[in-house]
Amino acid sequence: MSASIGKLTRALPAQSWTQDTDIIAPQLTEWRDKYQGHTPLMLTPRSTTEVSKAVKICAAHNIKIVPQGGNTGLVGGQTPMGEVLLSTRKLTKIRDVNTVNNAMIVEAGASLQSIHDAADKAGRKFPLFLASQGSCTIGGNLSTNAGGNHVLKYGTTKDLVFGVEAILPNGDIYNGLTSLRKDNTGYDLSRLFLGAEGTLGIITAASLKLYPKAGHIQRVIIGVETPAKAMELLDHCRSGDALSMFEVIPRIGLSAVVENIAGQRDPFSALHPWYVLIDWDVESESQGLTLAEKKLSTAFERELIRDAVIAQNETQAAQILSLRENMSAGQKFLGGSIKFDITVPLQTIPDFFKRADKKMQRLIPECRPVGFGHFGDGNIHYNIAQPLGMDKEIFLERWQEVSESVFDIVGEFGGSISAEHGIGIMKKSDLARRADPVKLSLMKSIKAALDPQNIMNPRVML
Ligand SMILES: Cc1cc2nc3c(=O)[nH]c(=O)nc-3n(C[C@H](O)[C@H](O)[C@H](O)COP(=O)(O)OP(=O)(O)OC[C@H]3O[C@@H](n4cnc5c(N)ncnc54)[C@H](O)[C@@H]3O)c2cc1C
Incomplete structure (x- = not known):
């Protein structure tokens, strides 16, 4: 192994890899401290061609690779256990933003937040919202088909992409960076890499779909009695396609957040068994307030809700959302x-x-x-x-x-x-036992066809 690693380091520029344990250490533990990894080498390629070159050498010497983006994955898929770690941390360029076609081309290591900022600057929105967006990367989002808070209106990451550029396990570059809205020329190969968790190749760039920015996002938090009332409320609160978020928190979760996380406070004076957080994407603030008041007063009449707070400004809206975003952090205090x-x-x-x-x-x-x-x-x-x-x-x-x-x-x-x-390491055996056998066998065939040496994220998913 060390002889092969030497071939890899000699062939790549010194800026594109490191064996410095202080730099590598933070990449070997994950957010929940569930997995602790180890690796002889972290590759940090600076371009698509450098990724391709590194993977070609790995393929020639049967060196196994674990791709990593922002290391916020929750199923252990990004943690190497002796494999070479390939970090996309230096692939961060926004290559193109096109407001006529509402499309942007970004490199895989760009953080989701930086993509939001670039879209915003162009007067557009990229509607994928996760609590981890400051750290996670678009390559990780695509590879896990991340969901988040606005799937209700915009779908998962899979629905927000035209195509990807990816390095295949033999080092070849697959260029699927189309921004065509219609292209029926055979299999949609970019889709293979979405939700593949790095098992079929390394995504190096993606062509993403942009959307118009809402004039105003009207946010409310509502106290309800039961999950059944919450689900009745979901139906009640639909209004054309304006409803863009419908998140639910139980009292024990809200308590864990407000009692343990600095700066968080309960928006209500009374306690409620469950809380619903809603966003409506509307044209203007006045339209948002009118819609919220109308929906909530009829919900009171129908006895669907116990109490509600309508955000009156952006600060209040952010405070409401941060209760939800701190749910994972708050829960750590429950043991x-x-x-x-x-x-x-x-x-x-x-x-x-x-x-x-x-x-x-x-x-x-x-x-x-x-x-x-x-x-x-x-x-x-x-x-x-x-x-x-x-x-x-x-x-x-x-x-x-x-x-x-x-x-x-x-x-x-x-x-x-x-x-x-996703599946990662955590749910691999559950998938093996519970997935439809035909699906599992097709997945294995695809993996074997693309990666016959099993060098790409070899312990993950299958
Ligand atoms: C506080 C918190 C909140 C979260 N909220 C949500 C949520 O609401 N919805 C949700 O879906 N997830 C959520 N997550 C999980 C996580 O943020 C997502 O899975 C995210 O998409 C992972 O991105 P990443 O860049 O950190 O990927 P990593 O953690 O680095 O990697 C995840 C997987 O993708 C592979 N991978 C990474 N980059 C590439 C690449 N360029 N090419 C090929 N494979 C690659 C890795 O090998 C690994 O298998 C949350 C996590 C945290 C910590």
Whole structure:
């Protein structure tokens, strides 16, 4: 291995790799501290051709590669365990912004925030919004098909891209950087790389879709009694295609945020069992206030809601959203947590909670379910916090047993074991056991055809 690594470092400029352990160390742990990796080398190529050259050498010497963007992935897919780490941190250019076609071409290591800023500067919007957007990269977003808060209106990352440029496992450059809105010339190969978690190649650039900016985003936070009331409210709050966000937080989650995260406060004086956060994309502030007041007063009359706060300005809107964005950070204060990122058909969310909460109490009495997230997409971050006073390690040892129960219920509802975080290392064995065998076999065939030596992210997904 070290002889092969030497071939790689000798062939690449000194600025395009490092073995400095201080520089590499932060890239080897991930956000939840669940995986601790190791690597002999971090490649930091500065251009598509440098990525191609590095991968060609890796292919010639059977050197395994783990691609990494912002290292915010939540399923362990970006953490090397002895493989060479290929970081896209130096591929950050915004190559082109075209407001006639509403398209932009960006390099894979550009942070999602920098893409928002570039779109904003051009008077447009790139409508992918995640709490991790300051750190995550578009290459990571495409590779995980990230979701976020506005999927309800704009879809997942897959829906926001025309095509990608990617380095294949043999080092060849696939150029799918089209901005054509119509192109029926055979298989849409760019799609292969979306949600592939770096197993089929390294995305080096992407051609993205831009959208008009909303004149105003009207945000509200609402206290509701139950998930069933929340789902009735979803239907009630639709207004043409204005509804762009529908996020839900349970009381235990809101408490964890307001009690533990600096600067956060409860927008209500009374406690409510559940909270719904809504955005409407509208033309103007006055239109937003009129729409919010009309929808909320009729929701009161129908006894769908207990109380509501309508954001009156951008500061209040940001305060409301930051409650949701701090959910993951707040939960850390609840102790050990067994986490799921599942989807069920929207109309079954209330029944999912009834079934799953009951099952969890039978398995681990006094455990504390914290189910929050993108209910407007059927996506629940269904997390189980440890019972108060229980030893964290003993609780976390039950992860597999709890997973089996939750995934069984998800399966009965016709849902998915991974809504937006992907498979990575964490859910690899669950996928192997639960995926449709024909799908799994097709996925393996595609992987074998593109990467016969299994050098691209070899321990992930399959
Ligand atoms: C606080 C917080 C909130 C989050 N909220 C959301 C959310 O709302 N919705 C959501 O979907 N996710 C969310 N995530 C998860 C995460 O931010 C996303 O999965 C994101 O898309 C990962 O991007 P990244 O650049 O950090 O990728 P990384 O973590 O570096 O990598 C993720 C995967 O993609 C592969 N990869 C990375 N770059 C490339 C590339 N250029 N080519 C090929 N493969 C590549 C890696 O090998 C790995 O398998 C959240 C994470 C955090 C920490």
